[in-house]
Amino acid sequence: MKVEVDLEKCQDHGQCVYAAPGLFALNEQGRLSLRSRAAAVYVADVAEENAEELHEAADICPLQAITVHE
Ligand code: SF4
Known part of the structure; x- marks a missing residue:
């Protein structure tokens, strides 16, 4: 499966990090770490x-920024 994250919708509040710490993280600036990529x-x-x-x-x-493609 694939994950798609719309980084223009995302506002870095980090709920996804708490729900899926193995997949998402915040960086030192408090922003979603995958933004750098x-x-x-x-x-x-x-x-x-x-x-x-x-x-x-x-x-x-x-923000419904995360879409799962099965
Ligand atoms: S993807 Fe959604 S839950 Fe995760 S930081 Fe961005 S807005 Fe928050």
Whole structure:
């Protein structure tokens, strides 16, 4: 599966980090750490074993910035 994060929607509040600490993190500036690797949209493969936390992160994101592609 793949995760897609719309970094223009994301406001770095970090709920996804609490829901899926294995997939998301905040950097020293308090911003979503994967920003350093993407311009506007971040896309990456996610292992099946991380499916549950990925779905939790997508559900909890208040900006609906996280999309899961099965
Ligand atoms: S929960 Fe959504 S808005 Fe908040 S940091 Fe994560 S992706 Fe960004």
